[in-house]
Amino acid sequence: MGIKENLDMVRKNIETACAACGRGTDEVKLIAVSKTKPLPLLEEAYANGCRDFGENKVQELVDKYEAMPKDIRWHMIGHLQRNKVKYIVDKVFLIHSVDSLRLAQEIEKEAAKRGVCVNILVEVNVAEEESKFGTASDEAVSLVEEIAKLPHVRVRGLMTIAPYVKDAEENRRYFAKLKQIYVDIIHKNIDNVFMEELSMGMTGDYEVAITEGATYIRVGTGIFGEREYAVI
Numbered sequence: 064m065g066i067k068e069n070l071d072m073v074r075k076n077i078e079t080a081c082a083a084c085g086r087g088t089d090e091v092k093l094i095a096v097s098k099t100k101p102l103p104l105l106e107e108a109y110a111n112g113c114r115d116f117g118e119n120k121v122q123e124l125v126d127k128y129e130a131m132p133k134d135i136r137w138h139m140i141g142h143l144q145r146n147k148v149k150y151i152v153d154k155v156f157l158i159h160s161v162d163s164l165r166l167a168q169e170i171e172k173e174a175a176k177r178g179v180c181v182n183i184l185v186e187v188n189v190a191e192e193e194s195k196f197g198t199a200s201d202e203a204v205s206l207v208e209e210i211a212k213l214p215h216v217r218v219r220g221l222m223t224i225a226p227y228v229k230d231a232e233e234n235r236r237y238f239a240k241l242k243q244i245y246v247d248i249i250h251k252n253i254d255n256v257f258m259e260e261l262s263m264g265m266t267g268d269y270e271v272a273i274t275e276g277a278t279y280i281r282v283g284t285g286i287f288g289e290r291e292y293a294v295i
């Protein structure tokens with residue numbers, strides 16, 4: 064199947080999932096995760112209406128940013144090293160992967176230099192997987208409180224990467240837990256914190272994430288196909 068057909072299917076699935084839980088389709092934004100994919104495929108996704116693209120490597124995001132139309136919203140979804148923050152602060156629409164105060168402070172420094180305000184999500188490792196980045200669930204609130212003190216950084220919500228599972232239902236509890244942390248933070252009414260976005264759900268489990276309240280879903284394989292290239 065081509066990218067157009069894949070996108071049609073993903074959008075139809077989003078509609079179905081939204082209908083099933085009484086949410087409006089416009090409450091869920093689809094990020095096309097284009098990491099490792101060449102420009103012609105991104106251009107095809109763009110031609111079929113995609114304006115939100117997700118990348119997990121700084122250099123690749125910058126290269127694609129330069130090459131693609133300027134009305135694209137670029138999402139940094141991968142682990143971000145502090146020494147690379149300077150390359151993307153003025154290019155990204157949203158950084159999904161902030162998991163430490165030190166990283167947020169680096170973003171603050173670079174954003175202040177350029178006189179911009181950077182929107183971020185705090186990444187939470189709700190499933191407590193050792194291999195994953197993200198702050199621990201019980202440290203998420205205090206991390207948000209600390210980041211809120213940085214004037215050029217704006218917390219917009221939370222993000223999580225759920226485990227890779229065969230049955231998406233297994234991840235429902237992690238999505239529900241992220242939503243709970245999100246609600247707890249809303250109730251704290253922290254200055255300079257705008258809890259609006261929940262970035263959760265990938266190709267294998269986005270429908271479950273939507274029914275648990277996702278506002279951003281990050282879909283790679285479901286749009287662009289497998290990232291592994293077959294050896295011919």
Ligand SMILES: *Cc1c(COP(=O)(O)O)cnc(C)c1O
Nearest residue numbers: 096119140265266281282283284
């Ligand atoms: C690669 C990636 C995705 C997309 O994964 P698929 O299973 O291909 O949809 C989503 N989120 C993050 C953080 C990723 O690194």
